[in-house]
Amino acid sequence: MNAPRLGAIESGGTKFVCLVGSAPDRIEAEIRFPTGAPGPTLARAIAFFQETAAATGPLDAIGIASFGPLELRPDHASFGHLAATPKPGWSGVDVAGPVAAALGVPVGIDTDVNGAALGEGRWGAARGLDTYVYLTVGTGIGGGAVIGGRVVSGLVHTEMGHLAVPRIAGDAFPGSCPFHGDCWEGLAGGEAMGARWGTPAEELTGETLREALRLEAAYLAAGLRNIVYTTAPQRIVIGGGVAELPGLFPLLRAELATALAGYPGLPEHAAEEFVVPALLGRLAGAAGGLVLAAGAAAAARQRPSSGPGPSGGTQA
Amino acid sequence: MNAPRLGAIESGGTKFVCLVGSAPDRIEAEIRFPTGAPGPTLARAIAFFQETAAATGPLDAIGIASFGPLELRPDHASFGHLAATPKPGWSGVDVAGPVAAALGVPVGIDTDVNGAALGEGRWGAARGLDTYVYLTVGTGIGGGAVIGGRVVSGLVHTEMGHLAVPRIAGDAFPGSCPFHGDCWEGLAGGEAMGARWGTPAEELTGETLREALRLEAAYLAAGLRNIVYTTAPQRIVIGGGVAELPGLFPLLRAELATALAGYPGLPEHAAEEFVVPALLGRLAGAAGGLVLAAGAAAAARQRPSSGPGPSGGTQA
Numbered sequence: 001m002n003a004p005r006l007g008a009i010e011s012g013g014t015k016f017v018c019l020v021g022s023a024p025d026r027i028e029a030e031i032r033f034p035t036g037a038p039g040p041t042l043a044r045a046i047a048f049f050q051e052t053a054a055a056t057g058p059l060d061a062i063g064i065a066s067f068g069p070l071e072l073r074p075d076h077a078s079f080g081h082l083a084a085t086p087k088p089g090w091s092g093v094d095v096a097g098p099v100a101a102a103l104g105v106p107v108g109i110d111t112d113v114n115g116a117a118l119g120e121g122r123w124g125a126a127r128g129l130d131t132y133v134y135l136t137v138g139t140g141i142g143g144g145a146v147i148g149g150r151v152v153s154g155l156v157h158t159e160m161g162h163l164a165v166p167r168i169a170g171d172a173f174p175g176s177c178p179f180h181g182d183c184w185e186g187l188a189g190g191e192a193m194g195a196r197w198g199t200p201a202e203e204l205t206g207e208t209l210r211e212a213l214r215l216e217a218a219y220l221a222a223g224l225r226n227i228v229y230t231t232a233p234q235r236i237v238i239g240g241g242v243a244e245l246p247g248l249f250p251l252l253r254a255e256l257a258t259a260l261a262g263y264p265g266l267p268e269h270a271a272e273e274f275v276v277p278a279l280l281g282r283l284a285g286a287a288g289g290l291v292l293a294a295g296a297a298a299a300a301r302q303r304p305s306s307g308p309g310p311s312g313g314t315q316a
Numbered sequence: 317m318n319a320p321r322l323g324a325i326e327s328g329g330t331k332f333v334c335l336v337g338s339a340p341d342r343i344e345a346e347i348r349f350p351t352g353a354p355g356p357t358l359a360r361a362i363a364f365f366q367e368t369a370a371a372t373g374p375l376d377a378i379g380i381a382s383f384g385p386l387e388l389r390p391d392h393a394s395f396g397h398l399a400a401t402p403k404p405g406w407s408g409v410d411v412a413g414p415v416a417a418a419l420g421v422p423v424g425i426d427t428d429v430n431g432a433a434l435g436e437g438r439w440g441a442a443r444g445l446d447t448y449v450y451l452t453v454g455t456g457i458g459g460g461a462v463i464g465g466r467v468v469s470g471l472v473h474t475e476m477g478h479l480a481v482p483r484i485a486g487d488a489f490p491g492s493c494p495f496h497g498d499c500w501e502g503l504a505g506g507e508a509m510g511a512r513w514g515t516p517a518e519e520l521t522g523e524t525l526r527e528a529l530r531l532e533a534a535y536l537a538a539g540l541r542n543i544v545y546t547t548a549p550q551r552i553v554i555g556g557g558v559a560e561l562p563g564l565f566p567l568l569r570a571e572l573a574t575a576l577a578g579y580p581g582l583p584e585h586a587a588e589e590f591v592v593p594a595l596l597g598r599l600a601g602a603a604g605g606l607v608l609a610a611g612a613a614a615a616a617r618q619r620p621s622s623g624p625g626p627s628g629g630t631q632a
Binding site: 069083084131132143145147148150152153154155156157158159160161162163164165166167179180182222225226227228229230231232233234259261262263264265266268269 | 385399400447448459461463464466468469470471472473474475476477478479480481482483495496498538541542543544545546547548549550575577578579580581582584585
């Protein structure tokens, strides 16, 4: 069998990335454009796939890694729709349906973070693992858990950025989360860092940078501890702009060891490969779209009587 | 096919419960005895099953729900052994191996908390769900997550009692956890309650009971929030002695709503059936043993060439 020809959409709050290919290093066509109003934005994505298919042959499936919150319960009437989102005009929008209807191929959809988790598992820093967590620490914090080879998605997708974590003694910053104030993201996301230090995180230098990194590592470790104790990952992969601050990872590993306090005492939790940087960078979301597309194609092959349409529950 | 004849062991830190049957309401033989030194204790359990089998016919499989920490990675040399435990004499003990060797039947093993989670899923308060969390709040706090029908067990089993949670303003109690001090269990387990109020939780009355319940509900809600955001359960089932304190559940549901602060805004999180009491009570662990036994029997039927032996990864 030839490698499937897959389409991927990373549907982000600020930009759309659409590509056709079979892997991050096998991309035959790609387009990036700013996210505008839902109708024209989705239409532009659909047109890209139609034009690519017309030029080089039909696609087998499309995968969408989208900003959220998304309704992902397969039997829900709003499956594949956005829930209430601060992004103007996008609340309640059906993201998966129009793509499936216009292109007539199976469509898989999950959140951008879960997509990136799947991408890192297939081609990146979590290759070969079946139970791991992908975390993005950028403006905000998002996390996707893959457990036993499947993305965790129960009543809703995970919302790891909003974990409750204890304050570090002496930190009086009120927190930046509009819902919770001083949740994990509200204390340790990039927006929180910028507000706390009066300077965007990536522009910090000298003693302020050192102090900011120390505090950031301590807060991130508190959330990682909660992730370790609730999902028992074999590895935690971290991407996003804040994760690229120089020197963060060694501090973070040390703070995690302090936070776990020797419990349950596994050497694996102290190993350098337990908390690692993401590998796919700006391609993570779109790579996730490819995994979701492959999953949708496989699911469609297993139930050949059903027509094309959106589906979830993708296997890593 | 006749109902399988299954054996179950709840291997607790203070007592062993062994039974033969097929469901909590179909128990044909049962024994309870204090947990002593490993050799004689396991021998007594084995003798119970041998005698029952001699009297009424052979067993199909045994399931063990054991206190931990346990090594549960199926390919690990110490699979089915206890790791370092404060219980004198039990560190490193092989719990599953001697049972499998002596009885010559498939043996499934998991933690007591994961076993109780499986039992509540099969016969109790989580019937019909595939993604839920079972929590026991007794002397300590333990939690087991079933996700997509399978118990979460990655690098190790979950350790939800040791979550990091923020302190409630004004609470100066240092916490009772020997590892973390003021982790979730160290602030909200029964031992912590007794130490904080100077009276065992079940003996509190009047205004002190009201204040204790208010604080307990707030701390429990902080941990539930972290569980909701990391594992996305359809329901949370809570057992254990502290969960039986009168009036706790309505307070807990209200505090959870406050803790989630409308994010992600699902009506399901606010419904009364989202956080519910466990149903199986003192039979929860042993019921879990029956589910583990059934899983071990099914796994053995699927690979008939392999001999009897301990196995994990049980499906709910």
